[in-house]
Amino acid sequence: MKKALRELLHQVASVPDFIGTELRDKNDTNAFGDNALHCVCVWGDLEAAKLLVENGINIEQKGEGGFTPLKVADDFGHGEIVSYLISKGANVDALNAEFQFDPEADARHMKSLQDGIEELKEKIRTECDKNA
Numbered sequence: 001m002k003k004a005l006r007e008l009l010h011q012v013a014s015v016p017d018f019i020g021t022e023l024r025d026k027n028d029t030n031a032f033g034d035n036a037l038h039c040v041c042v043w044g045d046l047e048a049a050k051l052l053v054e055n056g057i058n059i060e061q062k063g064e065g066g067f068t069p070l071k072v073a074d075d076f077g078h079g080e081i082v083s084y085l086i087s088k089g090a091n092v093d094a095l096n097a098e099f100q101f102d103p104e105a106d107a108r109h110m111k112s113l114q115d116g117i118e119e120l121k122e123k124i125r126t127e128c129d130k131n132a
Contacts, residue, residue: 001026005055008048012036017064017109019116026057031108034063041073046080049073059090065099 009023018039021030029035037057040048049069053059060068070090073081086092 002055004051008040008051009036012039015039016113020112020119026052026055027061029061029063031112032064032102032105033061035061035069037061037069038063038067038072041069041078041081042076044073044076044078044081046078046084049081049084053085053088059085059088060094064105065097065101067097067099068094070094071097 005026009026009028012018013021013023017032017034018030021028023036027035035057037049037052037059038061040052059070062068063072067075068090070082070085070092071094073085074095
């Protein structure tokens with residue numbers, strides 16, 4: 001895997017919605033089914049989106065609410081990314097998608113966040129014990 005891609009996946013993995021998710025591959029997803037492209041579409045980072053697409057990320061991955069990265073980019077007002085994804089073959093029908101709540105995905109996500117909180121608590125305890 002290219003260094004730039006690995007660094008981007010590491011950056012995405014540090015975002016709260018991805019905490020506890022190991023992004024070893026460009027198409028790995030969080031508990032909601034979001035991949036790294038969903039995340040950079042929220043950020044509005046066109047260069048990161050290009051890096052992911054050029055390295056073969058699934059541009060049609062359905063994530064939270066059943067939304068694809070195209071829908072996410074559109075919802076966040078990132079028109080350049082919308083145009084870019086369409087030029088790369090993203091299905092424009094996704095722009096009309098309605099949010100679909102998935103209680104199982106929500107429960108997985110909440111558990112992942114709770115696990116992350118517990119890990120942080122343990123790390124803090126360990127560090128405090130070292131410094132005591």
